[in-house]
Amino acid sequence: MRNTKQREVILEIFQGLKEPISAPEIVERAQQKIPQLNKTTVYRTLDRLEGEGIIEKMLVSPNILHYELKTEHHHHFVCKKCEGVFCIDGCAAGIAKLLPKGFILEAHDITLHGLCDKCAR
Amino acid sequence: MRNTKQREVILEIFQGLKEPISAPEIVERAQQKIPQLNKTTVYRTLDRLEGEGIIEKMLVSPNILHYELKTEHHHHFVCKKCEGVFCIDGCAAGIAKLLPKGFILEAHDITLHGLCDKCAR
DNA sequence: GTATATGCAAACCCTTTGCACATCT
C-alpha cells in the first residue's frame, strides 16, 4: 500500500479524535484539507484501513457507517437526542454463556442507548 | 389507526416468525399476498407499528433495517457467513455499571458475531 | 363526509462500480 496525500489526510482526521466518526463526516473534513478529494477515495481508503486493522467499522445508526481507530476492546453509547456516539470503557462479562450450542462466537458489540451527559441536563 | 388489509398482511408476516426480518424481505412477502401493495406502504406501516410498540427496529447490518415482534428482552447473533440473524435468550448483567456519570441509560443492544450452527459445520 | 391510508413516481442519501488518468516506487 502506497503513501499518498489523501491517505495521510484521512489518517490525520482520526488522530486526536476521541469518538467514532461517520463516513460522510470524514469526507467533509478530508475535503476541507484537500478540496478536490473525492468521496470515492475516502470510502475506498476506509475499506483499506479497516482491512489492515488500523480502523474499525461500527454500526450505530442506520445507513451511516462509523469508524474509529482500532484500540482496546470497548463499546459505545449513542445519544438519542444529539445522535453522538461515545466510547464506553469496560465490557460486561458473561456474554459467551448466552451462546446456543453449535454457534461459534467471534466478536460482540454492545451499544447503549439513552441521553448523554449534555443532553440529559 | 385504521384496520386495513395491508396492515393486516404485514402483521401476519410477523406472526410465526422466529427471527428478525429485513424490511425488503417484508416488502417481498407482503407483495406475494397483495401484489399491488407498494413498498412505501410497508415502510410507513413498519414505522407506525414501531411507534405503537408492536414491533421493534434493530440494527444488525448496514443499510438494511430489521424488525421483529416486540417480546421479552433478548439479544441477537449475526452469522457472518449466511448473514442470518438469530435471537439469543438471556442478557449479560453488569452493563449499567459501565455508564459514565451524567449519562442516562434507556436501553442497550448486544449483538454477537460469528458462525451459526449450520455454517460452523 | 372526513380523516386517514395507500399507490405511484420521484427524490434522497450513502455507498459502490467502471474506467480513464495520474501518481508512487
Add this chain to the structure above:
DNA sequence: AGATGTGCAAAGGGTTTGCATATAC
C-alpha cells in the same frame, strides 16, 4: 515502466417524501 491510487460520473440499494386517489370509520 509497471503497479497501485485517484477522480469523475453514473449506477445501485434501501428508504423517504409529495401529492392525488381510495378507503375506513
